[in-house]
Amino acid sequence: MSDLTRLTLTEARELLKARKVSSLELTNAFLSAMEKGRKLNAYVLETPDKARAMATASDARLAKGEAGPLEGIPLGIKDLFATEGVRTTACSKILGNFVPGYESTVTSQLWRDGAVMLGKLNNDEFAMGSSNETSAFGPVVSPWKANNSNAELVPGGSSGGSSAAVAADLCMAATATDTGGSIRQPAAFTGTVGIKPTYGRCSRWGIVAFASSLDQAGPIAKTVADCAAMLTSMSGPDPKDTTSVSMDVPDFEKAVGRSVKGLKIGIPKEYRVDGMSPEIEALWHRGAEWLKTAGCEIVDVSLPHTKYALPAYYIVAPAEASSNLARYDGVRYGLRVPGKDIVDLYEKTRAAGFGAEVRRRIMIGTYVLSAGYYDAYYLKAQKLRTLIRRDFEAVYADGVDAILTPATPTSAFGIAEMTTADPVEMYLNDIFTVTVNMAGLPGLAVPGGLDQKGLPLGLQLIGRPFDEETLFSLGGAIEQSAGRLTPKVWW
Amino acid sequence: MSVDQATVRRIARLARIAVPDAEVEKLQGELNAMLGFVEELDSVNVEGVEPMTSVVPMEMKKRVDAVTAGGDADRITANAPQSEDHYFLVPKVVE
Numbered sequence: 397m398s399d400l401t402r403l404t405l406t407e408a409r410e411l412l413k414a415r416k417v418s419s420l421e422l423t424n425a426f427l428s429a430m431e432k433g434r435k436l437n438a439y440v441l442e443t444p445d446k447a448r449a450m451a452t453a454s455d456a457r458l459a460k461g462e463a464g465p466l467e468g469i470p471l472g473i474k475d476l477f478a479t480e481g482v483r484t485t486a487c488s489k490i491l492g493n494f495v496p497g498y499e500s501t502v503t504s505q506l507w508r509d510g511a512v513m514l515g516k517l518n519n520d521e522f523a524m525g526s527s528n529e530t531s532a533f534g535p536v537v538s539p540w541k542a543n544n545s546n547a548e549l550v551p552g553g554s555s556g557g558s559s560a561a562v563a564a565d566l567c568m569a570a571t572a573t574d575t576g577g578s579i580r581q582p583a584a585f586t587g588t589v590g591i592k593p594t595y596g597r598c599s600r601w602g603i604v605a606f607a608s609s610l611d612q613a614g615p616i617a618k619t620v621a622d623c624a625a626m627l628t629s630m631s632g633p634d635p636k637d638t639t640s641v642s643m644d645v646p647d648f649e650k651a652v653g654r655s656v657k658g659l660k661i662g663i664p665k666e667y668r669v670d671g672m673s674p675e676i677e678a679l680w681h682r683g684a685e686w687l688k689t690a691g692c693e694i695v696d697v698s699l700p701h702t703k704y705a706l707p708a709y710y711i712v713a714p715a716e717a718s719s720n721l722a723r724y725d726g727v728r729y730g731l732r733v734p735g736k737d738i739v740d741l742y743e744k745t746r747a748a749g750f751g752a753e754v755r756r757r758i759m760i761g762t763y764v765l766s767a768g769y770y771d772a773y774y775l776k777a778q779k780l781r782t783l784i785r786r787d788f789e790a791v792y793a794d795g796v797d798a799i800l801t802p803a804t805p806t807s808a809f810g811i812a813e814m815t816t817a818d819p820v821e822m823y824l825n826d827i828f829t830v831t832v833n834m835a836g837l838p839g840l841a842v843p844g845g846l847d848q849k850g851l852p853l854g855l856q857l858i859g860r861p862f863d864e865e866t867l868f869s870l871g872g873a874i875e876q877s878a879g880r881l882t883p884k885v886w887w
Numbered sequence: 888m889s890v891d892q893a894t895v896r897r898i899a900r901l902a903r904i905a906v907p908d909a910e911v912e913k914l915q916g917e918l919n920a921m922l923g924f925v926e927e928l929d930s931v932n933v934e935g936v937e938p939m940t941s942v943v944p945m946e947m948k949k950r951v952d953a954v955t956a957g958g959d960a961d962r963i964t965a966n967a968p969q970s971e972d973h974y975f976l977v978p979k980v981v982e
Contacts, residue, residue, distance in 0.1 A: 497962040595942040609942050638948045707925040718902060725903075727975050729966035737978050739903065747905035755904055759914070760921050762902040763890065772888075776928055778938035783931070785939065819917060820924045836942035861943065 400425040401565040405469055405622035406649075408568060412458060412468045419458065419468025419512060422568075423451035426470045426514055430566050433539075435887050438551075438561040440475050440533045441483055442515040450512040457510065466629055467510030472567035474558050475516040476523055477503050477613075478602040482513075486604040487531040488521045490749025492730045500602025501634045502571060502613045509629045514567050518557030521751045522721065523578055523606045526825040527814065528556025530753045535811050538586060539564035539883040543850035549808040552582030552825075558616045559586040563883055569617035569626050573603060575610045576709055577804075577829030580841035583616050584803035584854025587843045587881030589623040589871065590616040592829075594862045595836035596641035597627075599634030607716035608639075610709075610833040619880065620842060620871040624648035627864065643862060651865035652872040657691030659870065662796040666702035667828060669805070676802045676853065679844045683800055683855040686877040687870065697796055699787040704780050705831040710823060711764050711777035712834070717754075718761025724749060756819065785835040792860050798870055801828050803841040803854035832858055840867040842874050843881045852881045888926070889919045 400422050403411070411417040427444050447470065454468035478484050478496035485491040499507075507513070520530040527550040528536040538551040538560055551560035555572035559582035562570050572579045574592035583590030591614045598613040605611065615626030631645040663684060668677075684694050726732035726745030733748050735741030750758065764773035791799065805827055814822050832839035837858055844855040855874060859867045890898070895915045899906040906914060941947075960973040969976040 492968075494966050497959075497965060596945075609939075635948075635950060639942070641943055641945060642948070701931070704928055704931055707927045710921060711925055711928075722903075726968065727977055730968070732968035735978065738980050741978055742903040743900075743905035746903055750904065756914070756917055756921075758902050758904065759895075759898050760918060763894075763898045763918070763922075766898070766901060773925070775938055776933055777925075778940070779933035779936040780928065780931065781939035782936050783933070818920050820920055823924070 401429045404618050405568045405625055406619070408469060409466070413463060415458065419451040419454040420448060422468065423447050423470045423512055423514070426567060430514065433564050433566045433887055436537045436539060436560050436564055436566070437534055438518055438536050438557045438564065438566055439472065439515045440485070440487060440518045440557065443482055443513055446482065447512055447514050450507070454510050454512060464508065464510030466506060466625065468512060469510070469568050470512045470514045471506060472514050472517045472558060472561045472570040473503055474519050474555055474571050474573060476519060476573050476604045477571055478604070479503055479513065479516065482516065484516065484604070485532070486522050487519050487533055488749065488751070488754065489532045490724045490731050490746070494729050498602060501599035501636060502603065502630045505629050505632065506571070511629070517561055517570055520554035520556065521754050522604065522717070523554035523573055523575055524717070524753050524757055525553040526577070526581055526822055527809070528553040529811065529815070530751055532751060536560045537811065538808055539887065540586060540808060540851055541886065548811045549851070550585065550811055552585035552808065554578040555582045555616060559583055559588055559590070562586070562588045562616050562618060564887070569615055569622055571613060571630070572616045573611060573613050574833065575606050575713060576833050577826035579614045579616060580803050580829045580839055580854070580856055581825055583841040585808040585852065587852035587883070588616050588618060589620050589840070589842050590614060591623055591627055591840045591864065591867065592832065592838065593627060593631065593864055594838045596639055597631045597862070597864070599632070599637040599640040601634055601636040605720040607713040608720060609716060610713060620868055620875045621649055621652045624652050624868045646865055648864060648868055651868040654869040655691065656687065656869050656873045659692045659797040659866065660795055661687050661692045661694050662697035662791050662799040663694060664697050664699045664702065664799055664801060666699050667801045669827065673806065675847045676805060679853045679855065680800070680802050683844050683874060686874055687800065689877070690873040695796065697791045697799065699791065699831070701780065701783045701787050702831055705784055705834050706823065706827055708777040708780040709830045709834060710760070711773045712781070714757040714761035715765050715774050716761070718758045718765065721754070721758055753819070781834050784831055788835050788837060797860070798866055799858040801856045801858065803828060803856040807847045807849060807851035807853055828856060837861060838864045838867055840871045842871040842878070844874065844878050846881065888922055890915060890922065
């Protein structure tokens, strides 16, 4: 079979169970696709030996009838997840050749359930970026190209390696993380499906920290059902993360295909931002029509503090990052640049090891937390988070089951197209996604069709806390109408 | 609020990031752009609003006060750029 890599996760799972295909065949198909797809720069490390060994072990378990829920499924892992014995860098020079002696909880659960690791995926350095251009390993090239254009586009970020690899069939599904939109924006840019679950759903243990009160792991996958299957394995309480929530994990896949009749969907007027492109407006309208046809009731809602979410985020996230990234000192692991004394060693190491965007955010974070400024910035931003959360609570208290918005203000842009812009321009990419992190809510990005340039656009569904199931049901309904989006192979 | 060049140097020192003189001005512009962006928050009244201290309202989980890890110096120093006998090596700190 030449097109094994084009299967969805759920299709492959059935073939594996029926022993019509082996995990080793499937894994080898992906390994050769990865080799052919190297110009996309989606992987920063391929682990073929490990992949084949894990696949062989999966085949043995399948033969014995002891298959786990993801048995034999080859996955790509964002380089933010610590993988035991396998280099983990967060795509920063400062981690150098760091090889963890431990496995992140999320990935260990995937291996527990039988999945196979193909390699580590590219991302923005420490997940700080919206285009995957801040990676120390260089940008990822999107598998998508605009009609009649040969220009290389970004796959979104920070999980750009994950979104590109899934869209280009270089893995069956991928892990990702989302601090301000880093799962949903890249999913939208590549026509894939991504969910940021409720804060606390997935353990953060063993994931390189960016902003601890915002970071959540989640999957990027080809379909809504694939995404649900991944999240089921990735979720669950963990004694090693006190913010992981002690709550049973439903079988999320069962929610896909469930009727959405009678669900109340909110359309927040504050998301109709100035200068919104007519195409995004049309996409949003189309999404609402699809849900209406599926039996949902569409209502207008108001989330009055929406416009403050992004500026408040740019206080909270850098503040927490400056604290989290203080650990990179050139002493315990990673890069070390010699200095005349210890402070000189720290300063030189950190100047050489961190890229420009990371340095900028650490500096802003240091400033807003410095003596005399804490109340004016960090404390105020945390108060705004309360107001943002209350906005959502009020809407949900009125009986709204989920909120529908566009996932991004535009489709994918070109590599290097934004480099001359003010850093703030890049931040505007997250304008529709960041509120969800600030309030700790679940958000699903699902393809909504192509724009006039032939590039994918995504819709976002925002849910009640811990009600990812409703999002998967609604996402399934949108997927039924919008269909799947796949790029033409040019690489 | 905006920062002057002396403040940029002070923040860099606090953050333990060496900033060459030639970069101070550019960094000042970038930091001021970010501070300008967050200025929008000045227009909101947050009087009497509790700050969000826990993303999901829940009681902090506690674990048994017992030793659960340790005795693993090899693994802990395995990635150190310079170590000796399970110690991390640094330039002389105390005379």
